[in-house]
Amino acid sequence: MAALRGLLARPLASYYLLLSSVGLLLLIGLTMVFSATSVKDFAEGGDASASLTKQAVFAVIGIGAFWACQRLPARTFRAVSRPALGVAVALLLLLNLLVAMGSLFGVTSIGPLRAELLSLSLGPISLQPVEVAKFALVLWAAHVLARKGAVLGWWKELATPLFPVVGLLFVLVGYNDLGSMLCLLALVVGMLWAAGVRTRVFAALTAIGLAGIGLLVAAASLGAGSGSRGADNYRLGRLTMWLDPPSPRTCFEQELPNCYQLVQARYAIGNGGWFGVGLGQSSLKWNWLPEAHNDFIFAIVAE
Incomplete structure (x- = not known):
């Protein structure tokens, strides 16, 4: 020892x-x-x-x-942090504008620039603005937290300018991409923890975060018929399906939405048991489990 x-x-x-x-x-x-x-x-x-x-x-x-x-020296990252954050916010605003235009007018492009789901494409080049936002948020938040130092224990110091910027990013990202918004939230919480923010602050942050997630789910549900991903109550359906999953037989016989992937993932985890079927031996990856190599790779790992 x-x-x-x-x-x-x-x-x-x-x-x-x-x-x-x-x-x-x-x-x-x-x-x-x-x-x-x-x-x-x-x-x-x-x-x-x-x-x-x-x-x-x-x-x-x-x-x-x-x-x-x-x-690179720390001063380089400090110098880059604000421009990077500005670029991230501008790209997110542009993406949301194009998505809104697509919902209202059926137009998702401005000249050669077009929006495709969660990305911006210019010719063969495609970029997800949220990935730029993750990078920029880490740089900028680290700069702010390091500058504030010991005074981080006061709410006023956290509230300016960290929380307004984080709130803006959550609004710009969260409506179209709840998963990425949760990643941004995890980044912020991790950085506050590493910076030594007092534990009792996290209880309030958790309550605010859960309320924000609830509002985003509700907003997506109210947006039904607008042409967005929330048009079919996508988020609410996934959430209720997770809280009250149907049996596999009910899922397939009634062709319930949002449950096929859940059922197949449960099959994969159950098939693996405690020790798994062996590396490379998963059977659910044979086109049974959608998005097996990205969103649901956890189920393949468990199997």
Whole structure:
């Protein structure tokens, strides 16, 4: 234990722990993407490693960007934080404008720029504004929290300017993409925790966050018929289906909406049991479970 404490007390211990954790997650992620996509990729294109190769390329690009960014001084990130946040907000406003135009007038493009679900496309280039927002929020919030220092214990210091900006991002992201909004919320909570904000603050933040999620679900439900993802009460249906899941027989016989994927995911988890069927041996990935390689890869991991 003394030797372990000595290793953890070294100045770069947290840095190496972070590197090893990220490296392990990257390896597990690539392995599970290959496991979940190999059968489908081989059936469709004859190349079982097509998705793995694509993800590996992105991983290499990410590692290269990380290597470059870790050598930049902190003042560079501070200088970039505000412009990055401004660009993220502008892109989100543009995406929401195009989505609103599509709902009202059936037009989702301005010249060569067009909106496709949650992304903006310009020719062959496609970008999800929320990914820029995640990056910008981390940079900007870190700058604000580091600048405020010990006074973070006061609500007034948290309320300006952190909460208004976070609230704006949640509104711009949350109506169209609740999942990404929850990721942004997790980022904020994690950064506040790392910055040493008092524990009692998180109880209030949790209540505010749950109320906001409820409002977004209600807003999507009220938007039925507007042409948005909420037009068929998508979020409310997923939530009620999770709280009160039907039996598989009821789901298939009555063709209930929002339950097929839930039932197949439960089959996968149940089929795996405590110890799983073995790496690469999942049967639900054979086109039984929709989005098995991304949204529902947890079920494939469990199987």
